[in-house]
Amino acid sequence: MTGNMPMKVYRIYDDESSEGESEKKYREGSRKKVRWIVLFALLTVAIMILTPVINNPGYNPVDILKAFFTLDTTSKVGTYVWQVDMPIFFGALIAGAALSVAGAVMQCILRNPLASPYTLGLSNAAAFGAALSMMFFTDGMVFSGVFGDYITPIFAFVFAMVATLIIMLLTKVTRVSSETMVLAGIAVSAIFSAGITLMQYIADPVQLSSIVTWMFGSVSNASWYWDLVLFNALLLVSVYFFARRWDMNAMNTGNDVAKGVGVNTERFLMIGLVLSAALAALIVSRFGVIAFVGLLGPHMARMLIGDDHRYLIPMSILFGAVIMTLANLVATNIVAPVGLPVGLLTALLGGPVFIYLLIRRYRA
Amino acid sequence: MDKGSKTVLAVAVLCLLVVDCIAIYPLLDNGSDPEPGPYDPSGFRDITDIRGRVVTIPNEIDRVVCVAAGSLRLMSYMGASDLVVGIDHSDSSKDPRNGYATYLLAYDYSGVPNIGDASNETSYKAIIETGAQVIIASKVSVDDLNTIQNMTGIPVVAIDAGGDVTITDDRFRENIELMGKVLNRQDRAKALLDAVDGFIAELASYSATVSDKAKSYVGGLTYYKQSGLYMTSGNFLPFDLAGVKNVMPYMSGLPYNIEIASRLIEAGPSYIFMDSMTRVASYNQYLENKAVLDAVPAIKEGKDYLLFASKYYGTNWETEIMNAYIIGQVVNPDSYSYNLREKLNAVLDSFFPGSDLSVKDIYNMQGWTPEEGWL
Numbered sequence: 001m002t003g004n005m006p007m008k009v010y011r012i013y014d015d016e017s018s019e020g021e022s023e024k025k026y027r028e029g030s031r032k033k034v035r036w037i038v039l040f041a042l043l044t045v046a047i048m049i050l051t052p053v054i055n056n057p058g059y060n061p062v063d064i065l066k067a068f069f070t071l072d073t074t075s076k077v078g079t080y081v082w083q084v085d086m087p088i089f090f091g092a093l094i095a096g097a098a099l100s101v102a103g104a105v106m107q108c109i110l111r112n113p114l115a116s117p118y119t120l121g122l123s124n125a126a127a128f129g130a131a132l133s134m135m136f137f138t139d140g141m142v143f144s145g146v147f148g149d150y151i152t153p154i155f156a157f158v159f160a161m162v163a164t165l166i167i168m169l170l171t172k173v174t175r176v177s178s179e180t181m182v183l184a185g186i187a188v189s190a191i192f193s194a195g196i197t198l199m200q201y202i203a204d205p206v207q208l209s210s211i212v213t214w215m216f217g218s219v220s221n222a223s224w225y226w227d228l229v230l231f232n233a234l235l236l237v238s239v240y241f242f243a244r245r246w247d248m249n250a251m252n253t254g255n256d257v258a259k260g261v262g263v264n265t266e267r268f269l270m271i272g273l274v275l276s277a278a279l280a281a282l283i284v285s286r287f288g289v290i291a292f293v294g295l296l297g298p299h300m301a302r303m304l305i306g307d308d309h310r311y312l313i314p315m316s317i318l319f320g321a322v323i324m325t326l327a328n329l330v331a332t333n334i335v336a337p338v339g340l341p342v343g344l345l346t347a348l349l350g351g352p353v354f355i356y357l358l359i360r361r362y363r364a
Numbered sequence: 365m366d367k368g369s370k371t372v373l374a375v376a377v378l379c380l381l382v383v384d385c386i387a388i389y390p391l392l393d394n395g396s397d398p399e400p401g402p403y404d405p406s407g408f409r410d411i412t413d414i415r416g417r418v419v420t421i422p423n424e425i426d427r428v429v430c431v432a433a434g435s436l437r438l439m440s441y442m443g444a445s446d447l448v449v450g451i452d453h454s455d456s457s458k459d460p461r462n463g464y465a466t467y468l469l470a471y472d473y474s475g476v477p478n479i480g481d482a483s484n485e486t487s488y489k490a491i492i493e494t495g496a497q498v499i500i501a502s503k504v505s506v507d508d509l510n511t512i513q514n515m516t517g518i519p520v521v522a523i524d525a526g527g528d529v530t531i532t533d534d535r536f537r538e539n540i541e542l543m544g545k546v547l548n549r550q551d552r553a554k555a556l557l558d559a560v561d562g563f564i565a566e567l568a569s570y571s572a573t574v575s576d577k578a579k580s581y582v583g584g585l586t587y588y589k590q591s592g593l594y595m596t597s598g599n600f601l602p603f604d605l606a607g608v609k610n611v612m613p614y615m616s617g618l619p620y621n622i623e624i625a626s627r628l629i630e631a632g633p634s635y636i637f638m639d640s641m642t643r644v645a646s647y648n649q650y651l652e653n654k655a656v657l658d659a660v661p662a663i664k665e666g667k668d669y670l671l672f673a674s675k676y677y678g679t680n681w682e683t684e685i686m687n688a689y690i691i692g693q694v695v696n697p698d699s700y701s702y703n704l705r706e707k708l709n710a711v712l713d714s715f716f717p718g719s720d721l722s723v724k725d726i727y728n729m730q731g732w733t734p735e736e737g738w739l
Contacts, residue, residue, distance in 0.1 A: 204527035339484025
C-alpha cells in the first residue's frame with residue numbers, strides 16, 4: 001500500500017534523456033493497449049444492442065430497441081428480446097470469455113501456445129460424459145424432476161475434471177515438463193474420443209441425434225439462471241488470474257526466472273490448471289463442445305497487445321466474448337429458421353483463421 | 365494488493381452487480397419453471413409425460429406443434445392432423461424420402477408452418493408465433509425439453525420415438541395412451557390399440573400353423589442415414605409376426621451392418637426382403653458383388669421382395685404390421701391366406717382415420733409393388 005506517500009522511482013539508466021524516451025514509449029504503449037480494451041468493450045456492447053435487432057427481422061427496430069432499453073418483458077417483442085435473445089447472447093458472451101481466458105492461462109502456465117480446453121482433451125472428456133448420461137441416465141424415470149435438468153451437465157463436468165486429473169497425475173508420475181502436458185492432453189482426448197465413437201455406434205437414432213447435437217456445441221439452451229451461475233464463476237476465476245498477472249508475466253520468461261522472483265511455480269501450475277479447467281468444464285458441460293475459441297481468443301489478443309498479462313487477461317476475455325457473440329449471431333441467422341450450432345461455426349472458421357494467424361506471425 | 369488490482373476488483377464487483385441485476389430482472393418475470401401460457405380458456409391439468417416430467421397443459425387442446433422424430437406421426441395416428449399448427453424442419457422438407465413416411469402421404473401438412481428444429485432463437489420464436497398450446501417432442505434429454513419449454517413458455521410433452529420401440533413394445537402403448545390423454549382423445553387411443561392387438565392376434569394365429577419356418581434375410585434397413593444391402597437386423601418384428609426364421613443373429617434392437625457379402629452367403633437365406641426406400645443403394649451394392657451373391661439361394665431362385673419403408677424419421681409403426689402381412693403371404697401362402705391389398709388397406713384405415721390413403725396410392729407414389737421382385 002502506498003497511501004498518499006510519493007512513489008519513489010529508481011532509475012537504472014545513466015542517460016536521462018534516453019530514460020525519458022523509454023518511459024514515454026512505455027506509457028504510450030500502455031495507453032494504446034487500454035484503448036484496444038475499451039474499443040473491444042464497446043464492440044461487445046454494440047453487438048449486444050444489434051443482436052435483438054438482427055434476430056427479429058419481422059419487427060420494427062425502434063420497437064425492438066425500445067423493448068431492449070426499457071427492459072420490457074410484457075409485449076411480444078419484449079418477450080422475444082428478454083426471454084429468448086438476451087439469455088442466449090449472454091450465454092455466448094460468457095462462454096467465449098471463459099474459454100478464451102482459460103486458454104490464455106493454460107498457454108502461459110503450460111508454456112505451450114497450443115494449450116486450450118479443446119487441445120487438452122477437456123472437451124472430448126466432457127462430451128464422453130454427456131454421451132454416457134444420454135445413453136443410460138436420461139430415461140426420466142429415475143432422475144426426472146429434481147435432477148432432470150442437471151444430469152448431462154453434471155456428467156460432462158465430472159468427466160472434464162477427470163481428464164484434468166489424469167493429465168496432472170500423468171505429469172506428476174512421469175515428471176514430464178509442463179510443455180508436454182499438452183501431449184498427455186492429446187492422448188487423453190483420443191481415448192475419450194474413441195469412447196464417444198463407441199457410444200455413437202451403440203446408440204439408437206434418437207440418442208445418437210442428441211449426442212451429436214450436444215457435441216456440435218450450442219448456446220441456444222442458455223437461460224438467465226445458468227448465465228448467472230456461469231458469469232459468477234467466470235468473474236471469480238478471472239479476478240483470481242488477474243490478481244496473479246505478475247506471476248504469469250514472470251512465468252512467461254521461464255520457470256527459473258519465475259522461481260527467482262518468488263513464484264511457487266509448481267503450486268501455481270496446479271492451481272491455475274485446475275481453475276482454468278474447471279471454468280472451461282463448466283462452460284462445456286452446459287453448452288457442449290465449442291472448438292477453437294480457447295485457442296483463437298488469446299492468440300488474437302496477444303497479436304494486438306502482446307504478452308503482458310495485465311492487458312492480455314482482460315483482452316482475451318473481450319476477444320472471446322466478441323468471437324462467440326458474433327459467431328452466434330451468424331449461426332442463428334444464416335439459414336433461419338434452422339440454426340447452425342455455434343460450435344460448428346467456430347470449428348469451421350476457427351481452423352482457417354488460426355492457420356492465417358500462424359502464417360502472418362511466421363512472416364512477421 | 366496494488367492500485368491496479370483494486371481498480372479491477374472494484375470494476376469486477378460492479379460488473380457482477382450490474383449483470384446479476386439484469387439477469388435477475390427477467391428471471392423474476394419468466395422464471396425457469398414457466399407458468400402456463402396465455403391460452404387458457406378452459407383451465408389447466410397436470411399430466412406426466414414419457415420422461416417422467418409433470419407438465420401443466422390446458423384442459424382443451426386445439427393447437428399443437430410437433431418437434432423431432434415420431435411426434436407428427438403420433439399426432440397423425442390420433443387423427444389430429446387438423447390440430448397441428450407447426451412442424452419441424454425434417455417433416456416440412458422437400459426431401460423425396462419424405463414420400464416413405466406414410467403419415468406425410470396420409471395427411472397434407474404442406475401448408476403448416478416450418479418451425480425449424482427447436483434449438484435456436486429463430487426456431488423458438490417461430491414456435492411462439494404459431495400460438496401453440498402444447499409442444500409434442502421426442503427429444504431424449506430432459507434438459508433439451510425444459511429448454512424449449514422455458515424459451516417458448518409453452519408446455520412440452522415428451523414422447524418416446526426411440527429406434528428400438530416396436531409396435532408390440534409397451535413404450536408404443538404408453539405413447540398412444542399419453543397422446544390420448546393430452547388431446548382428450550382416449551377413445552381414439554383405445555381404438556388404435558385394440559386394432560393393433562387385433563392385427564397382432566390374427567398374424568399370431570396364422571404363424572401358429574407354420575411348422576417349418578423358412579430362412580429369411582432383411583436388408584436395406586436404415587440406421588441414422590446408413591443403409592444398403594448389408595444393413596440388417598436380428599430383431600425384425602415382421603419376421604416374428606410372419607412365421608419366418610431370421611438368418612441374422614440378435615445383436616440389439618437396432619439395425620446393424622454385416623459389411624461383407626460372405627456373411628450373407630454363409631447365412632444362405634431362402635428369402636430376401638429389401639426395404640423399398642433404400643432399394644437403389646442396396647441394388648448397387650448387389651451389383652458390386654453380383655458374381656458371388658448370385659449363389660445365395662434366395663437370389664438364385666428369384667425369391668427377393670420389397671417391403672414398405674420400416675423407418676423414416678422414426679419408426680413407421682404401421683408398416684411393421686403391413687410388412688408382416690406381405691412376408692407371411694409370400695413365404696407361407698397356405699397359412700397366411702387373405703386378400704393382401706384389403707389387409708394393407710385395413711391397416712392404413714386403422715392408423716390414419718379420416719384419410720383416404722390407399723395402398724395403391726402408396727405404390728404409385730413410391731414406384732413399386734409387392735408383386736415385383738427387388739432385383
